Amino acid sequence: MKTLKIPxxxxxxxxxxxxxxxxxxxxxxxxxxxxxxxxxxxxSPAQVRKDLAYFGEFGTRGVGYNVRDxxxxxIRILGLNKNWQVIIVGAGNLGSALxxxxxxxxxxxxxxxxxxxxxxxVGLTLNGIPIYPVSKLNEIVKKKQVxxxxxxxxxxxxxxxxxxxxxxxxxxxxxxxxxxISVPEEVxxxxxxxxxxxxxxxxNLELQKDKN
Amino acid sequence: MKTLKIPxxxxxxxxxxxxxxxxxxxxxxxxxxxxxxxxxxxxSPAQVRKDLAYFGEFGTRGVGYNVRDxxxxxIRILGLNKNWQVIIVGAGNLGSALxxxxxxxxxxxxxxxxxxxxxxxVGLTLNGIPIYPVSKLNEIVKKKQVxxxxxxxxxxxxxxxxxxxxxxxxxxxxxxxxxxISVPEEVxxxxxxxxxxxxxxxxNLELQKDKN
DNA sequence: GACTGTGAAGCCATTCACAGCT
DNA sequence: AGCTGTGAATGGCTTCACAGTC
Numbered sequence: 001m002k003t004l005k006i007p008x009x010x011x012x013x014x015x016x017x018x019x020x021x022x023x024x025x026x027x028x029x030x031x032x033x034x035x036x037x038x039x040x041x042x043x044s045p046a047q048v049r050k051d052l053a054y055f056g057e058f059g060t061r062g063v064g065y066n067v068r069d070x071x072x073x074x075i076r077i078l079g080l081n082k083n084w085q086v087i088i089v090g091a092g093n094l095g096s097a098l099x100x101x102x103x104x105x106x107x108x109x110x111x112x113x114x115x116x117x118x119x120x121x122v123g124l125t126l127n128g129i130p131i132y133p134v135s136k137l138n139e140i141v142k143k144k145q146v147x148x149x150x151x152x153x154x155x156x157x158x159x160x161x162x163x164x165x166x167x168x169x170x171x172x173x174x175x176x177x178x179x180x181i182s183v184p185e186e187v188x189x190x191x192x193x194x195x196x197x198x199x200x201x202x203x204n205l206e207l208q209k210d211k212n
Numbered sequence: 213m214k215t216l217k218i219p220x221x222x223x224x225x226x227x228x229x230x231x232x233x234x235x236x237x238x239x240x241x242x243x244x245x246x247x248x249x250x251x252x253x254x255x256s257p258a259q260v261r262k263d264l265a266y267f268g269e270f271g272t273r274g275v276g277y278n279v280r281d282x283x284x285x286x287i288r289i290l291g292l293n294k295n296w297q298v299i300i301v302g303a304g305n306l307g308s309a310l311x312x313x314x315x316x317x318x319x320x321x322x323x324x325x326x327x328x329x330x331x332x333x334v335g336l337t338l339n340g341i342p343i344y345p346v347s348k349l350n351e352i353v354k355k356k357q358v359x360x361x362x363x364x365x366x367x368x369x370x371x372x373x374x375x376x377x378x379x380x381x382x383x384x385x386x387x388x389x390x391x392x393i394s395v396p397e398e399v400x401x402x403x404x405x406x407x408x409x410x411x412x413x414x415x416n417l418e419l420q421k422d423k424n
Numbered sequence: 425g426a427c428t429g430t431g432a433a434g435c436c437a438t439t440c441a442c443a444g445c446t
Numbered sequence: 447a448g449c450t451g452t453g454a455a456t457g458g459c460t461t462c463a464c465a466g467t468c
Contacts, residue, residue, distance in 0.1 A: 008412065011411070011412050011415050015407075015411045016405075016408065020392070042392055042394070077415070078411045078414060078415050078418075079411075080414060084414055086410070092309075093308060093312045094313065096309065097308065101305070101306065103390050103406060103407045106407075107407045107411065147414075147417065172414070174409055178231060178315050180228070186420075188413050188416045190409050190412060192404065192406070192409055193228075194315060194404070195315045195318075195319045197404055198298070198319070198360065199290045199291075199292065199319065200220065200223050200224065200227070201360060201384040201385075202296055202384070203290050204384070205383070206290075206291035
């Protein structure tokens with residue numbers, strides 16, 4: 001299999017294409033061109049074709065792409081042709097919201113357990129998903145073959161949680177704590193920093209103002 | 213004024229540097245080198261210096277940077293030397309979590325109102341922040357001089373909410389709905405797609421597997 | 425001696441433009 | 447005729463390496 005360094009931007013876009021194709025499929029649309037996809041997701045036709053070209057030839061010249069077929073290919077590329085077991089550590093506001101977020105299940109992510117050290121929360125459930133003490137993390141991750149861990153605890157605890165996840169065998173982590181955490185090289189780590197996103201907006205707002 | 217296209221990646225990193233410098237300042241550390249910053253945030257020294265060089269000369273050769281001073285500069289660059297008024301539309305799990313998120317206030321973002329059309333929620337407060345019906349959005353945004361709107365509603369309603377925000381004069385939007393929305397060119401729009409972040413992880417997990 | 429600031433080089437991603445199918 | 451797939455060109459970001467300063 002050819003694997004010549006795929007840009008991360010390409011993966012992000014594939015994910016967006018897939019969501020768009022799913023919408024189209026629901027509407028009963030069966031065929032689409034790269035130009036129409038670009039229009040729908042806000043990109044360029046050449047970009048769409050380049051992104052797909054990393055993985056194969058999915059279209060028909062002169063015709064375009066079959067919506068459902070292309071979506072199946074992308075879903076397979078992204079590894080979404082099976083369900084993934086996810087745990088969330090932190091049952092505060094953010095952790096609770098993520099646990100109940102419908103967009104995860106729709107894409108094949110099953111949140112199977114939540115962990116928190118607040119004894120008032122342990123034993124309760126969120127949407128039917130049980131809350132365990134963090135001390136049970138290792139045991140449950142191993143028993144349930146968990147693939148992905150989400151960190152939704154305050155910044156000072158994030159590194160400890162990451163360590164516990166790695167220790168238990170998880171090798172993909174999504175971190176919502178606004179702090180840099182370190183993990184072994186072989187563990188996939190992504191950070192979502194909510195404040196950073198607002199700060200990019202304010203930077204751009206200030207830029208606009210300076211143009212006058 | 214010099215404004216040579218700053219890479220967005222640079223802005224993201226500046227935001228992270230600032231957070232790190234704030235931590236150091238609290239610990240009483242007064243001086244730091246580009247190498248130490250790089251170490252702390254997971255980057256390269258040259259990158260740190262290049263990022264800062266877009267905006268001026270903040271360090272002393274042979275010595276490094278004054279922590280507090282550099283942080284003040286970055287805060288000003290990002291437009292965080294004043295508070296920003298923020299509203300959130302959608303008082304579901306995610307909207308509630310964002311409304312109560314401490315990381316926003318710490319960086320100068322004041323969530324002053326939440327909007328939702330659920331009559332069971334209207335009139336209540338979240339952390340002292342009132343929930344209004346969406347019909348009041350225009351009035352309140354104008355009266356309170358709101359700068360930024362956050363969309364935390366289900367995908368099908370996101371475009372309507374964005375339209376209402378634009379109509380009311382907001383020109384920076386942070387969208388959490390997993391759908392492409394369109395706004396006039398002069399409005400700053402950023403998207404945070406929670407599922408996409410997990411999908412990048414699964415793509416990378418699959419890649420690793422294929423390496424064997 | 426140590427560390428910043430920066431032109432130049434290298435690398436990566438996007439856009440162009442056209443050959444190749446249907 | 448229409449649209450994909452792709453090498454080539456372009457543009458942009460990152461890394462290198464060193465002159466400049468303390």
